[in-house]
Amino acid sequence: MKVEITVNGEPTGADVEPRLLLAHYLRENLGLKATNIGCDTTSCGACTVLVDGESVKSCTVLAVQADQQSVTTLEGLSHGVQLHPVAAAFRAEHGLQCGFCTPGMVLAAVSLLRENPDPTERDVREGLEGNLCRCTGYHNIVRAVLAAAGQDPDAEQRREAAGDAARTAPGFSAGEAAG
Amino acid sequence: MIPVDFEYVRPESLDAALALLAEHGEDATVLAGGHSLLPVMKLRLAAPALVVDIGRLPELHYIRVAGTEIAIGAGTRHRDVEVSDLLAAEVPLLPAVARTVGDPQVRHRGTLGGSLAHADPASDLPAAVLALDGTVVLRGPRGQRQVPITQFYPGVFATVKEPDELIVEIRVPRTGRAGWAYEKFTRRANDWAIVAVAVVDGRVGLVNMGSTPLRARATEAALADGASIEDAAALADQGTEPPADTAATPEYRRHLARVLTRRALTTAAAG
Numbered sequence: 305m306k307v308e309i310t311v312n313g314e315p316t317g318a319d320v321e322p323r324l325l326l327a328h329y330l331r332e333n334l335g336l337k338a339t340n341i342g343c344d345t346t347s348c349g350a351c352t353v354l355v356d357g358e359s360v361k362s363c364t365v366l367a368v369q370a371d372q373q374s375v376t377t378l379e380g381l382s383h384g385v386q387l388h389p390v391a392a393a394f395r396a397e398h399g400l401q402c403g404f405c406t407p408g409m410v411l412a413a414v415s416l417l418r419e420n421p422d423p424t425e426r427d428v429r430e431g432l433e434g435n436l437c438r439c440t441g442y443h444n445i446v447r448a449v450l451a452a453a454g455q456d457p458d459a460e461q462r463r464e465a466a467g468d469a470a471r472t473a474p475g476f477s478a479g480e481a482a483g
Numbered sequence: 484m485i486p487v488d489f490e491y492v493r494p495e496s497l498d499a500a501l502a503l504l505a506e507h508g509e510d511a512t513v514l515a516g517g518h519s520l521l522p523v524m525k526l527r528l529a530a531p532a533l534v535v536d537i538g539r540l541p542e543l544h545y546i547r548v549a550g551t552e553i554a555i556g557a558g559t560r561h562r563d564v565e566v567s568d569l570l571a572a573e574v575p576l577l578p579a580v581a582r583t584v585g586d587p588q589v590r591h592r593g594t595l596g597g598s599l600a601h602a603d604p605a606s607d608l609p610a611a612v613l614a615l616d617g618t619v620v621l622r623g624p625r626g627q628r629q630v631p632i633t634q635f636y637p638g639v640f641a642t643v644k645e646p647d648e649l650i651v652e653i654r655v656p657r658t659g660r661a662g663w664a665y666e667k668f669t670r671r672a673n674d675w676a677i678v679a680v681a682v683v684d685g686r687v688g689l690v691n692m693g694s695t696p697l698r699a700r701a702t703e704a705a706l707a708d709g710a711s712i713e714d715a716a717a718l719a720d721q722g723t724e725p726p727a728d729t730a731a732t733p734e735y736r737r738h739l740a741r742v743l744t745r746r747a748l749t750t751a752a753a754g
Binding site for chain 2: 325345346361368369412415419431433435
């Protein structure tokens with residue numbers, strides 16, 4: 305089946321099997337290897353790309369579903385040495401360790417900031433819920449996203465250290481201490 | 484993991500999609516967001532001969548007032564439910580529940596109709612629509628019919644929808660300022676509920692407490708009879724058959740259902 309997908313602003317096309325995953329189309333057909341495949345089960349987010357500006361996990365999207373749509377991978381985000389502001393913030397704040405999760409993490413962050421340009425630290429943690437960093441480098445990743453939003457990446461932590469507010473991780477019940 | 488080979492069609496209209504389902508029957512499977520279907524196809528637990536992609540049909544994407552109800556097109560994505568001002572004002576439970584589904588990437592793809600059709604008893608939205616006493620609108624070659632959500636789930640991963648029918652719309656009452664709450668218990672981010680409880684207007688929906696989404700009928704009856712929240716919530720696991728898995732024993736799930744129901748009723752009463 306023929307597909308036409310705009311990838312990083314360039315028209316691309318191929319005659320593909322309907323079962324071809326978007327992640328494989330990007331990596332194998334187009335040779336864009338920044339999109340990593342981690343878990344292959346919609347869990348880890350390493351394969352996150354943007355489809356029409358919104359983050360999706362490309363291991364759970366068929367290439368044929370992206371026909372006539374626009375896809376952005378990490379390769380298309382920056383222009384040469386001119387880094388995208390989110391990529392620049394990941395570099396400045398050292399928001400990576402081994403780097404495997406980074407392409408997906410950066411694109412998830414771009415999508416998050418598009419929907420919520422002025423997030424709190426908790427918004428960032430919840431907004432990156434679908435991306436796992438097995439180095440557990442979340443601390444600087446969250447700081448990088450806050451910095452990319454033009455915020456002091458340490459402000460909320462300083463406020464929190466000065467107070468004694470109970471906190472819970474995203475997705476967990478706040479329990480009896482809530483409110 | 485690669486799915487078994489299949490034919491793929493993306494019809495241009497709802498009528499064309501229905502015609503394909505009428506022609507191919509059980510050999511066809513409907514793809515909307517694909518975030519329930521594609522994982523099971525990749526695991527080869529499903530191997531449809533034909534995949535009918537309805538994900539881009541504009542006719543299925545809307546949220547609008549319909550008298551005393553809100554009508555939501557089946558193709559409306561979780562993200563659209565999450566940020567809908569109309570739902571926030573008229574049915575605030577629904578965006579709050581949609582916000583807890585999966586993660587942002589999943590919510591950019593998954594749809595309300597798809598979640599109801601997949602019929603996973605661990606899913607959030609079926610129990611929320613159940614607590615809302617919603618209605619599922621089905622369309623097929625014999626016309627359109629409305630099924631109360633209370634009659635939609637005959638068993639595990641099953642619905643009363645025929646293979647040649649599509650969910651086209653979900654209707655929920657405008658609950659407005661009636662008290663509501665959603666308590667979801669998970670141990671990991673980005674995971675299904677071990678147990679969750681949706682409360683709205685004195686009705687209680689339970690996630691993952693049996694083979695289908697369930698209502699906590701004993702709790703609802705006790706509340707209607709004037710019982711305290713404490714006493715009513717203690718009945719939340721009556722009539723349930725919670726599953727055992729690596730996350731929890733049935734006994735632990737019963738405990739969670741009672742505790743989460745108490746919390747949800749307390750929050751709803753304070754709202």
